[in-house]
Amino acid sequence: MRYRSEFYVYDQEKPVPVVIRNYNKNDFDELIQIQSECFPPPFPAELWWNKDQLNNHITLFPEGALCVEVNGELAGSLTGLCVDFDPDHPVHTWEEVTDNGYIRSHNPQGSTLYIVDISVRPKYRKLGLGKLMMQAMYHVVIELGLERLLGGGRMPGFKQKSAEMSAEQYIEAVTAGDIKDPVISFLLRCGRVPVAVVEQYLDDEESCNYGTLMEWKNPFK
Incomplete structure (x- = not known):
């Protein structure tokens, strides 16, 4: 299954053409550059994508390798893999579940798209990409008949609040709208729901090394 969607978004009052599609080898250099723009220090450079x-993304699970173009320029990417997820035992690390980003842990029979x-280039972040x-x-989840989309959200605002509240209290405050977090608030706007810290x-x-698991359940399952 290949994905391609063409439409327009508005940059202030001007419509600009956008394409969401599967990324390929020709995109690799630009995808790595985007990572460096999105995750500058103190985020570890070794966690940026490598070729x-x-x-592996485009070979093991090409359906989960999406990118977005604006006016023909690569503006961001979204990557996933399929896993088995037990809601009763949610604790894991990003490294464990994603095979440190190599996704050799991809399970074609898994019921969860993880x-x-x-990543979205900073100069394009006001476009809602x-x-x-x-x-x-979410379309991929529905098309493949999976149960949910799941992922761990960074909590980059937590460090400033960590002396006065726990990670769980921080997420409760973000969910209540008392605090805005650059990542968690974004995921809430996307329809994702917190599952576990x-x-x-x-x-x-x-994020003080914390992450918040947030899911979107397939409404047709």
């Missing part, structure tokens, strides 16, 4: 990882990464890519991946989910100083 071996990207090649988000490995989402992240939400549009997430919606495209996981300690040592990812090597991420801004």
Whole structure:
């Protein structure tokens, strides 16, 4: 199954053409550049994509390798794999479930589409591209008959609040609208729902190494 959707978004009052499609080898250099723009220090550079990882994405699960173009320029990407997920035992790390981004852990029989990464170039972030890519991946979940989309969201605003509240309290405050988090609030706007807060989910100083598992359930299952 290949994905391609062409439409327009508005940059202020001007419509601009957008394409969401599966990425391929020709996109690798630009995808790595986008990662460097999206995750500058103190985020570890070794966690940016490398070409071996990207090649696995398009080989093992091409349906889960999506990118977005604006006026012909690559503006972002969204990557996933299929896994078995037990809601009664939700704790895991990003490295464990994604095979450190190489997705050799992809299970073609898995019932959950797990988000490995989402990235949108900073100069395009006001166009709503992240939400549009997430919606495209919901289409993939429905088309493949999976139960849910799941992924661990970074909590980059948590470090500033960690002295006064726990990670769980922070997520409760974000969900209540008392605090805005750049990632968690975005995922809420995309229709994702918090499932669990996981300690040592990812090597991420801004999130104090926490992540919040957030899901979107297939409404047709």
